[in-house]
Amino acid sequence: MEVGLTHYLLLAAAVFLVGMVGFIVRRNTLIMLMCVELMLSAANLVFVAFSRELGDEAGHVFVLMNFAVAAAEVAIGLAILMEIFRRRRSVDADDLNTLME
Amino acid sequence: MITVPPVNWPALLPYLVIGGGGLVVMLVDAFVRTLRKDHLTALTGLVFLGAAIAMIAVKPEPGPQLGGMLTVQMYTRFFDFLLLGIGLVTTVYGSAVYSQDGDYRPEFYPLVLFAVLGMMVLVAASDLLILFLGIETMSLAVYALVCGRRGELRSSEAALKYLLLGSFASAFLLMGAALLYGCAGGTSYAALAAVGGTGEGGPLFAVGLGLVLVGFAFKVAMVPFHMWTPDVYDGAPAHVTGFMATAVKAAAFGALIRFVTIALPGLAAHWSGLLTVLTVLTMTAGNLLALVQASIKRMLAYSSIAHAGYLLLGVLAILAPAGGDPGRPLRESAVVQAAGSGLLFYLLGYCLMNLAAFGVISQLGRSGGVEADQVDHYRGLSGRQPVAAAVLAVAMFSLAGIPGTVGFLGKFYLFEAAIRAQLVPLAIWGVVNSLLSVYYYLRVVVVMYMSDDQTEPFDGRNWETILLAGCLAALVVLLGVFPAAVHGLTSLAFGTMLG
Numbered sequence: 001m002e003v004g005l006t007h008y009l010l011l012a013a014a015v016f017l018v019g020m021v022g023f024i025v026r027r028n029t030l031i032m033l034m035c036v037e038l039m040l041s042a043a044n045l046v047f048v049a050f051s052r053e054l055g056d057e058a059g060h061v062f063v064l065m066n067f068a069v070a071a072a073e074v075a076i077g078l079a080i081l082m083e084i085f086r087r088r089r090s091v092d093a094d095d096l097n098t099l100m101e
Numbered sequence: 102m103i104t105v106p107p108v109n110w111p112a113l114l115p116y117l118v119i120g121g122g123g124l125v126v127m128l129v130d131a132f133v134r135t136l137r138k139d140h141l142t143a144l145t146g147l148v149f150l151g152a153a154i155a156m157i158a159v160k161p162e163p164g165p166q167l168g169g170m171l172t173v174q175m176y177t178r179f180f181d182f183l184l185l186g187i188g189l190v191t192t193v194y195g196s197a198v199y200s201q202d203g204d205y206r207p208e209f210y211p212l213v214l215f216a217v218l219g220m221m222v223l224v225a226a227s228d229l230l231i232l233f234l235g236i237e238t239m240s241l242a243v244y245a246l247v248c249g250r251r252g253e254l255r256s257s258e259a260a261l262k263y264l265l266l267g268s269f270a271s272a273f274l275l276m277g278a279a280l281l282y283g284c285a286g287g288t289s290y291a292a293l294a295a296v297g298g299t300g301e302g303g304p305l306f307a308v309g310l311g312l313v314l315v316g317f318a319f320k321v322a323m324v325p326f327h328m329w330t331p332d333v334y335d336g337a338p339a340h341v342t343g344f345m346a347t348a349v350k351a352a353a354f355g356a357l358i359r360f361v362t363i364a365l366p367g368l369a370a371h372w373s374g375l376l377t378v379l380t381v382l383t384m385t386a387g388n389l390l391a392l393v394q395a396s397i398k399r400m401l402a403y404s405s406i407a408h409a410g411y412l413l414l415g416v417l418a419i420l421a422p423a424g425g426d427p428g429r430p431l432r433e434s435a436v437v438q439a440a441g442s443g444l445l446f447y448l449l450g451y452c453l454m455n456l457a458a459f460g461v462i463s464q465l466g467r468s469g470g471v472e473a474d475q476v477d478h479y480r481g482l483s484g485r486q487p488v489a490a491a492v493l494a495v496a497m498f499s500l501a502g503i504p505g506t507v508g509f510l511g512k513f514y515l516f517e518a519a520i521r522a523q524l525v526p527l528a529i530w531g532v533v534n535s536l537l538s539v540y541y542y543l544r545v546v547v548v549m550y551m552s553d554d555q556t557e558p559f560d561g562r563n564w565e566t567i568l569l570a571g572c573l574a575a576l577v578v579l580l581g582v583f584p585a586a587v588h589g590l591t592s593l594a595f596g597t598m599l600g
Contacts, residue, residue, distance in 0.1 A: 016276060033268075036272055040272050049283075050279065050283035058230070062229075062230050062278070062282070065234060069233070069241075077264050079245075079248075081261065083248065083251065083252075084261060087257070096258045096262060099335055
């Protein structure tokens with residue numbers, strides 16, 4: 001069987017959905033951050049697949065930029081998580097209730 | 102082979118000044134030991150002024166830059182000036198707050214500069230890659246700004262909520278960009294317009310577009326992607342909330358307007374139905390929820406959602422003629438011109454009045470770890486601080502759309518354009534909504550002026566903040582009485598984008 005564009009797109013859709021459902025279902029904010037990373041990876045896969053299909057480098061450039069952005073996002077996310085964990089000893093999303101009215 | 106496009110340095114100078122200035126401010130703070138907060142404030146102010154001077158002094162040929170990655174024109178320059186102004190005001194507010202608290206927060210200054218850089222790039226984007234990078238540069242800096250009170254749970258929690266939901270939305274935007282890239286064979290707006298204009302994009306193109314619009318909807322706080330807004334606006338320090346309510350929203354709308362008019366002129370027919378529903382929901386939900394808030398920052402958060410609804414009405418008016426007659430180019434229609442310039446004017450006014458309001462909130466200071474947040478904290482403010490009370494009252498009148506203020510004229514231009522675009526029911530609904538909003542804005546004024554003067558703990562005073570907020574309030578009234586010059590400018594600016 002030849003692995004073609006459709007297969008890559010289906011895989012990417014599956015990974016994206018796993019990330020999305022995980023983000024909504026899980027309450028541990030660390031896991032939620034990882035789920036976002038899954039979704040970003042799925043998008044990267046789509047970029048690379050289309051880039052190969054089209055014979056166009058722009059998709060690869062996009063993916064390289066995404067790596068940098070995702071790394072920065074996680075760095076800030078973990079810094080904020082540490083800050084909260086120090087005070088709360090918990091990274092559970094349900095404990096983030098100081099702002100509820 | 103990737104060919105390196107020619108670089109037109111004069112056109113990119115403002116971005117380089119802001120970005121380079123951010124790096125300099127960061128490094129100066131790290132290596133110069135004898136530094137005080139005032140030095141950083143002055144340095145940051147100089148960077149903002151330098152960028153403004155670079156825009157006035159160096160006049161490049163308008164047009165696409167860096168091989169069509171971004172476009173510099175009067176439209177983007179209008180937003181650049183607006184964003185620089187907001188950045189400068191936020192810097193002054195912030196440094197006043199931190200000196201009141203006796204807190205040294207050197208990271209605040211470069212973060213504001215980087216956020217403004219991201220916003221300027223976002224508005225100028227002519228390519229999905231730059232759009233994404235602009236949104237992320239802006240958002241990452243703002244996440245960190247929201248967390249601006251170290252060791253305070255409210256601020257950190259707000260930042261985490263914003264970061265989690267923001268990066269969730271960015272993932273949708275990125276997936277959408279990937280699908281659009283595949284369908285259009287390129288990431289530039291021009292490539293999207295070539296495919297989208299014919300309506301032959303296929304289902305993947307439509308899905309991609311939907312996902313990108315979800316990303317935008319989150320940034321402008323459109324219902325049903327608004328859930329983060331009240332918590333984040335409430336938890337962030339007031340000067341940062343002011344920055345988010347004005348600069349982030351202005352930049353996101355600036356980019357959205359460019360995206361829908363340049364990249365998707367032919368697609369309005371398919372999207373205007375859905376967008377109409379979201380516009381009505383955004384206006385109504387924002388206003389209804391604002392009615393019941395006891396916290397002034399949460400009230401302003403819901404009010405910013407409602408204002409996003411009015412602005413979306415303007416976006417619909419831009420799209421409407423193209424939807425009615427897809428064969429006709431957008432730029433020929435006088436309705437589009439009226440709607441676009443109305444939108445820009447409204448955004449400008451919206452930024453002025455919100456910045457004035459948040460200036461007063463932040464200068465009242467903190468007590469027991471919270472800001473002057475409850476409406477009750479403003480009881481009898483007119484007796485204690487007449488100037489601050491007057492500034493806040495002007496801002497509230499303008500937000501409510503009382504004649505004589507810029508808020509009224511902004512709404513007038515927008516609703517008028519909507520009626521000319523045959524969106525009469527929507528325009529009427531907008532007017533009903535803004536009548537509804539008068540109640541909760543004026544409640545603040547009533548509490549300030551008509552209740553007994555009780556001694557409240559919140560009585561911070563800072564002349565820099567109040568002077569600046571006073572100037573903004575004066576501008577609100579001035580533009581409300583003499584709008585012609587500025588309205589002409591916004592009209593010209595929008596015209597350059599349609600080209």
